[in-house]
Amino acid sequence: MNPEQVQALEDLFEKVPRLGAIYNLRWEATKIFDSAPNRAEASRLLEDWIAQARETELDWEPIITTLKNNREGILAYFEERKSSGPVEGLNTKIRVVLRRSYGIQSLTTLWTRVLLDVNWAAKKLGPTIAEIRSFVNQIQKHFSRCYT
Known part of the structure; x- marks a missing residue:
């Protein structure tokens, strides 16, 4: 994004802080899948992400439930970095x-x-x-x- 777009986004997040929290958590989740070197580290990072999501007091429970119910399949991605x-x-x-x-x-x-x-x-x-x-x-x- 160019500097004007970044500023517009920051202005929007000042007006709608919940949107900023959602946006930032979305990118944090993406970073986990892009950078976690192995299954154990990914597991730790996902737990940290879940804790951050709960701190926002937004309704993340459906997503958290999905992550927990499919934990083994999600973590399997970090072994070979292949998806279905x-x-x-x-x-x-x-x-x-x-x-x-x-x-x-x-x-x-x-x-x-x-x-x-x-x-x-x-x-x-x-x-x-x-x-x-x-x-x-x-x-x-x-x-x-x-x-x-």
Whole structure:
């Protein structure tokens, strides 16, 4: 941000302090995911973040509950720094294809639609899409043995 934007943001936070607290905690959470070197440090930093959130007296409990309920999965990110984002994206794309393909009776046609959409996504996602295509092909081979 340029200096004028920073000043405008600071002026806004003076008028709406709650918004400033939310903004700052949001960036603190981002820093944890960007800089925590390992699972143990991330765990400690997340606990500190939860304590800071509770001090604001804003209703952070839904977020804190989500963090606590999914603690192991969240901390697993810090072991290899990989997320399930690509898989979730593929799942969403397949759901969209299924909704658009209402009435298709051939499994081959359905898989062709999925592959066409995934191949188009390769232009946006880059080389990791090759792995997804391979996975989709393996699934197709498995299901082709089950259905005629």
